[in-house]
Amino acid sequence: MKKVLVFGVTLVFLTHFFTTIAITQNETANFREKIENIFDTWRASNLNEDFNLWFSNWDENAIKMASNKPTINGKSAIGNMKRKMFQTWSFESWDVEINEIQLAGDIGYARGTYIVNLKSKAGSNSSILEGTFLTIFKKQVDGSWKIYRDCMMSK
Numbered sequence: 001m002k003k004v005l006v007f008g009v010t011l012v013f014l015t016h017f018f019t020t021i022a023i024t025q026n027e028t029a030n031f032r033e034k035i036e037n038i039f040d041t042w043r044a045s046n047l048n049e050d051f052n053l054w055f056s057n058w059d060e061n062a063i064k065m066a067s068n069k070p071t072i073n074g075k076s077a078i079g080n081m082k083r084k085m086f087q088t089w090s091f092e093s094w095d096v097e098i099n100e101i102q103l104a105g106d107i108g109y110a111r112g113t114y115i116v117n118l119k120s121k122a123g124s125n126s127s128i129l130e131g132t133f134l135t136i137f138k139k140q141v142d143g144s145w146k147i148y149r150d151c152m153m154s155k
Helices: 002-047 051-055 075-088
Strands: 058-066 089-104 107-120 126-139 145-154
Touching: 002 051, 002 089, 002 107, 002 145, 051 075, 058 075, 075 089, 089 126, 107 145
Parallel strands: 058 145
Antiparallel strands: 089 107, 107 126, 126 145
């Protein structure tokens, strides 16, 4: 009887353990796909100066931080910054390499490098921005993921 009980408990534990691993791996793969899609959308919206598409990726309580710049709090303030940027600069290229993606429940992050080539709309000036980023995503009530915190550090 004891052997049957031990076997039964072990079987339940192993079933739960391996089911949890399979669900977690599936959730992580799903998260990775969604985050890669957000970065693809982000790239396209910058290159095409599509403010509404770009803005749709942000959580209402988002915070944006960049080297030597004041922190920008809230989706509205971040949107105001982007509108001004689109008025002043054109994106010639926008390349991101994701080095790591991690998921922890309703929060996840992506870390990597970026190179952005900007051209001034007022003249022939151009600027190349290069650095690292850490972007934190928050799962929304509808199941979508939005940018919750975005940190950039230029070289």
